[in-house]
Amino acid sequence: MNKEHNKAKKFGMVIDLDKCTGCGSCMVACMAENNVPFKADETNKLDSITWMRVYKLTNGKSFPDADFCYLPRPCMHCEGEHGHSPCVSVCPATATDYSHETGIVSQIYTRCFGCRYCMAACPYHARYFNWWDPVWPEGMEKSLNPNVSVRMRGIVEKCSFCYHRYQLAKEKAYYEDRREIEEQEYQTACTQACPAGAITFGDLNNPEHAVHELKKNPNAFRLLERLGTNPKVYYISSREWVRLAGDNYLRQEGKSEKN
């Protein structure tokens, strides 16, 4: 291994649900950055590709005690045990992979042949299938980003933590004879766009990065931790019911467990 690759990074996110307003900027920033296609009718949310999806969580109570909260869900880039995230090990053609260097679950779209096993494996529904050919209205292909390839029909895709931005940041660093990049040089499109500043992105292993401290917040939790997926996206909420909505609990289990 070259020296510069010795220090393993673990890119992750901390999303402050108290700040998240559910405005959807992260979703659109992601679509615009990553050339996500759209159809005339996208109201069937079961076949609508949104790498970043904002879920609405409700506390199930009646008016006027009803409460709700938004929860943006990118790919969790699960580490599982030693990088065996739920989706990576099941891919029969090794089209998706986990990198120990960055902690990112990567994918080769051109390798994927569309068996959808990874989608079955992902409990977060973070993976999407291209049921249709991606078509842009005439003229609108001009807005496509050349740093991300357009995915063809018949394959699976998902959030990449805007890995191309990492590649570009590294290119700039190499040009300037640097081996490391700064925290601000690699930020995902959703993080950058979030008008509420609710998303923080960085290297969870690096004490100098903001996420390193934020993830230790006593109100921080991850989605479905009990499954052992070991996700790299953390959420913060001051509301207990929201924190409890992040995982499944048996009826007899005290609600105090996650205080």
Place this chain on the structure above:
Amino acid sequence: MKVSRRTFLSIGSFIVGGAAGTALSPLPWKLTDDLSIWTQNWPWTPKPERGDVSYVNSVCTLCPGGCGLSVRKVNDRAVKIEGMKGHPVNDGGICILGLSGLQLLYGPTRVKTPLKRVGERGQGKFKKISWDEALAEAAEKLGALRAEGKSHTVACISGSAGGTVPQLLKRLLTAYGSPNFMSVPTMQDAYAVTLKQMHGIDACPGFDVENADFVLSFGSGIIEGWGSPVRMFKANSAWQDKKIKVVQIESNKSNTAAKAAKWIPARPGSEGVLALGIAHVMLRDGLYKKEACDGAAGFEDFKKWVADNYAPENIAAATGIQKETVESLAKEFAAAASPIALCGRGQGRTPGSQYEFMAVHALNMLAGNINKAGGVQIIPEPKYIAWTEPELDEIAQKGTASPRIDGAGSETYPHAKSLLNRLPQAILTAEGASPVQALLISEANPCYTLSDTQAVKKAFAKIPFVVSFSSYMDESAQNADIILPNHACLERLEDVPTFAGLSKPVIGLSKPVIKPQFDTKHTGDAVIALAKALGDKIAAAFPWESYEACLKETLGDKWEILNEKCFVAAEENIEAPLQFFTQECKTVSAEGDEKQYPFVLMPYDSIRLANGFIGNTPFLTKTVPDTVLKKNEMLVAVNPKSACGDSLSLKEGRSVMLTTPKGSAKVRVHLSEEIMPGVIAVPRGLGHTAYDKYLAGKGVNCNELIGPAEDAGSGLDAVWGIRAKLSNVSI
């Protein structure tokens, strides 16, 4: 035919040999490989071209927010809109609409060349014409009207009143001889009237929300797009960090209410009463800032009036809020060091009730926060456009002296600058020919955004000549006779004065990021060309050779810095003496009979639905939840406990007829615990009939179900809802 044994054997051997040889050659293997590579490079899957990357700064004009943009380009393509770091309004953040702005720029809904109507009005049948033809035809029509002495029958609707382009349009009308320049009213107009009445000055409000430590919002969609959206999102995050209490008063649990520390679901329409109830407690218990209020004009009368009429126990029935809640709210508000009360419902795109604005503003005055940190800032109107008054010929003098069609500035509504909401009625009630013989529409879509759209369309049908400057084929452009398409946002140069409740307003410069994609013309240039074609004194009033020259001259020493930074600070706040009021305004109630219409329908705003002149982009519509839109059907939110008669049972997803005194529409029911029983929440921003397949035909335009409610105080549209009923869909 009997194949001989030998032939059979030979052919067989040849085939076997061929198969063996083929297998030993690269043919099958390379072909298999290449076919799979073909699927990886299907020619119909776009491959975006790579190239030089650059960033161009500009300012967003898709809403009044005035955010700074940083647009990423690859060669000559704009590929991504991002927020400008260091911009005073948004500092790197950006809203969902701004992010998808390239879809408007490159989208199929653009008007690509000047168009002339060939079919019936509203049919959407146009033919392409050249710019020369289009301008000549418009000038000829306008010239003819002027020659007939009907110059005052020409009106103009502009999306906003500020900035050089609206001012050029206004100047054109003045020099031509018409007083009828109208802008699309928003809560800013209601606030302007409020400030005029309560401080006696012409000014705009600024809200120093960043420094407030208690926020009392009367239905303002703080994170729904109110004010300058990104700035408000950032303020909301700062409040979360600093644990600042926000109290949201609203019958529907909006996103703002969900983020607020406290949600008070008051009866819809009673917000003003509630504000005065709070004022009552503050005055009664001496909790107001005495040094600010004592001795102010009308204070004693106000005090007595409020004491007599707005005791918390007396307003409980009207507001549905218990006495104790009002008491504690008043105490908390008064106890805060820098509290602020906000109003303007939802995004504040409709002006609202004057009574409510004044009542809420009175709370700010009582709290002594006028022109204080964390309070309401009184900011003068922008003054950088200082052109010499145009010289008027005889026709123009006569024309501009005639009364405005909308009644703004008349004795009844002396403070109003324009009352667009009164225009359709004025046209429809006029005897004989329409009082508007020609209409220019710029950056506005009245056929979609005005209340009672059916009436608006009827009124439009009576106008013989309509010119649209729209960049997009919207509902109003579709009803025009001639379309003179403007460059879209990011294609054009334009000054963007941004107030939008900013405590430190800015003047931005929207710079062209890319070359115009189609055969469009800057509206500023089109106006100058029209003026030149009309000749004489009208032409003389427009001495500039182009819009760019005009803008450069207008901005003077600001030009250079604007070009460099894209923004400069506007004027600082000004002194504002307090003037209290007593019974000048009345509350606005929902139209319709309570017995016949058991529900109250309220439109609600969502940041994911653009509801103004700009229509939703495909990306935006993609984010709309399936509890709002399912296929082409709109869902309205209703509390499952709502009483709606025996004949109808509310069920999730059920199709029902929603009827109001203004019209009816088939919608689906979304049961929600986040809304007060008896209220129906209808999303604003759906139901377009124009645009493209990504927007047209989805849902119902709520403005079709709601009629305008003229505010007795300001004359502005104060409608906030209407009575409604739900019934079974007749088969």
Place this chain on the structure above:
Amino acid sequence: MSTSVDQKKEVSTEVGDGAGGFAILFFLLGLVASLIVGWVAFPKLLYSQKNQPIDFNHELHIGLVDEGCESCHFFREDGTYSGVPKLEQCIGCHEEVQGQSKDEAVFVEQYVKPGREVPWFIYAKQPECVFFSHVAHVKAGGMDCVTCHGHIGESSSLKVYEENRITGYSRDIWGKNISGIKTNTYDRMKMDDCSECHVKKGVNQSSVQTGKGACFVCHK
């Protein structure tokens, strides 16, 4: 599997009359024919031949510039690679026709004067799914151009561009040799060639699946 063979009568196995010889002859005929089709005709049919719009003399130019290949194929300030030069880089010297060559005249007349970019065919163009960082290889990795691009810099004329009719790839990606065998590092530019070097040098060998590079090292 037979269970009824038992009842079968004996079957003659006589072939006789030299049919066996015929069979062998036709077998060989088929074999040879298909081998010729597969090895000779097929590659000819598979690739279309395209001449570059104008010829270019690398050898001549490299003698005139100071910084070798990077003089024209340079890095931009953000570290991205500029690739094939744009017209503006050539215009400095080629505003007017230089020398006698016919291509030179065509270049100036048809491209420089109207300001039209030359639609070069790029031999080494990787497909859309590939992210390749020149700066990582040249600056950080210290590699030279020849390793991947061969001795194009020493050529005095541009070779014919061959394009795969099915995939649209340049033939240089798969390699000139139809069987895909390479003898030099620059004979082929497939994923395996990238990976071979990466494995040897130990670059980004971080995949949990293969212990080699993960997808996003080279793919986008």
Place this chain on the structure above:
Amino acid sequence: MFPFIFEWVWDMSHIVFMGGLWYALTIIGLGMTYCLIKAIADTAGIGSGGHHHHDDHH
């Protein structure tokens, strides 16, 4: 699938999996080759003389 392919790794999982696979393929392949060659030989009258005896199987 083959050692020269990118995804091939010389580890236990590959040895067990691919070992099993190639073992099965080899048996199938060898079995079929044997049958074909023997059938050709039988037909050409080499070896057993082309007449097999029917009592050698059931």
Place this chain on the structure above:
Amino acid sequence: MDSALIPEGVKRCSPAKFLIFLGVVGAVLLWGVFAMLLCWIKGLNQTNMNDYYGFALWIWADLAVIALGGGAFFTGFLRYIIGKDELKNIINYAVLIGFICYSSALLILAIDIGQPLRGWFIFWHANVHSMLTEVAFCLSCYFGVLTIEYLPLILENRQLDRVPFFHNLSHNMHEIMAVFAATGAFLSFFHQGSLGGVSGVLFGRPFGYREGVFIWPWTFFLFTWSAAACGPCFTILITKITEKVTQKKLVKDNVIELLAKISGWMLATYIIAKILDTWYWASVTAPSKGFWLLDFYSNNPFYGPWILVLEVIICGVLPALILITESGRKSKTALLLAVILAVIGVSLNRWVMVLQVMAVPVMPFDSWYMYFPSWQEIATTVLPVAYGVILIGLSHRYLPIFPQEKELNPID
């Protein structure tokens, strides 16, 4: 007309009747082919699958036909390895049914994947950690074995058998059939198991996830076992149907009863293991992930607890009891009922292990969604059935499938 092709000593229906039969079933086949082409040309948007139901009708059909095709490997195993000689009278048909099932499974897989032209990547770029890789490899290899087992049968056609080379080839293949059968049994064991592993290893899907040994979850073994138990039941069922349609007795009762008896004991032991597995999963595995049994079955209109009762008790315990008792096997009605229930049971098990795994929401704020196949999915699923019927028709008409047919139906 085609009498020269029909095996000696048996009677077949008239060519006209046979052609009508082919025409009717062929029309259904063409309908399926049309739907298949739609899926290939226009893409999988022709189906009602979505991002929540990424595996749907087809994968169920795949798993089901493979389980039902298990009769081939298990009967082969019993006949060649264990030495149950009587089974030679049904092995041909078991092989044919297996061949149909497996070729259908491969065809469905080729339609089901989003990029059929890249399907070979599963072999080339194989990820040996994926259950699906194991499925693909073993499935295709085993299909090869089935072809090898089916081939001599084709060569025994009266006309083909006259060609000396074919005759010799068929003879030689028969000689070493035990080797192929053993390899087939080995491959089958693994791919039936790995199909079970497909959902068993999904640790993000608590409904499907099972603990197990080494890399194999319990479902791995349960799937193999259930296929061995229910596959022969399917063979019996199809044999009975064929007898009904041809109005002839084709296999002697003692053969059927032997197979039924073995199936019965396999089913009985399987269902005990299945109950143990369910119990352990419901009381240990699932609760550790925050679910208890009824969380998986309530709150939705379709996947109720009935599905568990039907699968385990009615279609598991009941047929097992019938088949392990001699009177049960001897009664024609009871035997038929038992094999039908067993076939339904194993199909239902595969349905649950594919569709319900997808349907159960894992994120607490997610919902149950229902799925209804589109006509294209139904047509492509019917396609292999039509193909199977045609192949059975052709094979029965022209090949000596049933060794006992002549004896049982002597021609006067």
